[in-house]
Amino acid sequence: MYTPDNILTTTIDKAVRWSRTQSMWPVTFGLACCAIEMMAAGSAKYDLARYGMEVFRASPRQADLMIVAGRVSQKMAPVLRQVYDQMADPKWVIAMGACSSTGGMFNNYALVQGVDHIVPVDIMYQVVLPAHSL
Amino acid sequence: MSSEIINTTVEEYKKLVESLHAENYEMMVDLTVVDWFRKKEPRFEVVVQFLSISKNQRKTIKVFVDDEELSIPSITDIYPSANFYEREAFDMFGINFLEHPDLTRILMPDDWNGHPLRKNYGSGRIPVQFKNAPKVE
Numbered sequence: 001m002y003t004p005d006n007i008l009t010t011t012i013d014k015a016v017r018w019s020r021t022q023s024m025w026p027v028t029f030g031l032a033c034c035a036i037e038m039m040a041a042g043s044a045k046y047d048l049a050r051y052g053m054e055v056f057r058a059s060p061r062q063a064d065l066m067i068v069a070g071r072v073s074q075k076m077a078p079v080l081r082q083v084y085d086q087m088a089d090p091k092w093v094i095a096m097g098a099c100s101s102t103g104g105m106f107n108n109y110a111l112v113q114g115v116d117h118i119v120p121v122d123i124m125y126q127v128v129l130p131a132h133s134l
Numbered sequence: 135m136s137s138e139i140i141n142t143t144v145e146e147y148k149k150l151v152e153s154l155h156a157e158n159y160e161m162m163v164d165l166t167v168v169d170w171f172r173k174k175e176p177r178f179e180v181v182v183q184f185l186s187i188s189k190n191q192r193k194t195i196k197v198f199v200d201d202e203e204l205s206i207p208s209i210t211d212i213y214p215s216a217n218f219y220e221r222e223a224f225d226m227f228g229i230n231f232l233e234h235p236d237l238t239r240i241l242m243p244d245d246w247n248g249h250p251l252r253k254n255y256g257s258g259r260i261p262v263q264f265k266n267a268p269k270v271e
Contacts, residue, residue, distance in 0.1 A: 075243045109250060109258025110242070 020064070020090065023052030027063035029083065031070030034097040038069045060086040066119070071099040072112045084119045095124040137183065137192035147197050148207040151182070155212050159184040159193060162209070165219035167227045171253035176201045178229060182209070182216075205230035208237075226251035 026048075030038050042048040042056065057063040060083045072080055084093070095115050098104035101124040103113030115121060142150050164183040171177060182195045199206050208231035209216045220231040221240040228249040231237055239246060248255055 074246070075241075103260075107257075107259045107262065109256075113260055 024065040024092070025055050025057050025063045026053050026065040026067050027060045027083065027087065028056045028058060029066050029068050029080070031068070031072060031076065032099065034069035034099070038067060038096065060084075061088060063087055064090060065092050065094065067094045067096050068100040068115045068119075068121075069096040071104070071106060072115050072118070073110055074112060077112050077118050080115065081118050092122045093119050095121045097125075101125070137194045139194045139196060141196050144197060144199060144206050147195070148209070150195060151209045151212055154184055154193060154195075157186070158188050159186040159191075161185045161187060162213035162215050162219075163192070165209075165216055165223060167223045167229055167251075169227060169251070169253045178204065178227060180206055180223070180229065199229060203230075204228060205232050207232050208234040210234055225249070228252070 030036075040046065042054065048054060053065070060066070064087065066084060066087060068080065084091070093115075095101040099106060099111070100115045101121075103111055107113065112118060116124070140150065161184065162182065163185045164181075166181050168179040168181060169177060170179060176198050178199045178201075180197045180199055182197075184193045184195070186192070197206060206229060208220055210220065210231075211233075217235065218240060220229075220234055221237060223229050224231060224234075224237050225239040225241050226249055238244065242250065
């Protein structure tokens with residue numbers, strides 16, 4: 001059957017999934033130095049808005065991506081879990097930087113050695129100061 | 135800029151702080167603890183620094199705290215800024231400050247056991263095996 005060029009046929013599932021990837025709204029979970037890098041990534045030079053992430057929702061209920069940027073201390077861990085639980089499905093987690101992925105250079109009693117002990121993480125990346133990697 | 139160091143005892147401590155407050159030492163700048171583990175007896179020494187803005191002078195008070203009792207009067211009623219400093223000294227070293235309004239842990243979680251900045255507290259390091267490196271304990 002002939003469809004003209006300006007009509008696109010797809011399944012609803014694919015359309016929904018496409019729209020979800022095109023505009024993921026992160027919840028602000030900048031904790032330490034990586035938070036500065038996240039802010040830098042959201043600003044003009046390394047633009048997060050080109051992925052649709054220009055809006056950092058303050059409320060986790062309105063966000064679908066949590067970027068854990070920075071060191072998670074033992075005291076912060078239940079708070080992190082609570083914010084994660086308040087996010088609506090579908091949700092994803094990026095562990096930004098070495099400190100949230102594995103505890104980083106701080107291998108001691110005060111920090112959680114890897115935020116994947118607390119929340120399921122989809123993407124981890126380990127470069128310290130990763131503004132352009134984000 | 136040096137400051138005069140006064141060594142005192144736990145009994146004289148509160149009176150000395152009150153007299154400093156009367157002598158126009160308006161600001162308590164720092165309150166911390168030194169752990170002289172195995173180097174000096176007794177083990178913990180509380181160091182308090184005062185600044186007089188009007189006289190432009192600083193004073194330091196050093197008090198050794200008894201090992202079994204580990205308590206010292208709190209100066210929060212004279213210098214309210216000592217509140218958080220004393221909570222941190224309690225959290226990190228275990229020094230009990232008598233008559234402190236709210237002596238709870240401030241840096242570590244509330245149910246933490248142990249006092250991390252003591253010299254005999256380990257770093258809590260998880261041994262990590264790196265590729266191509268000699269095995270470490």
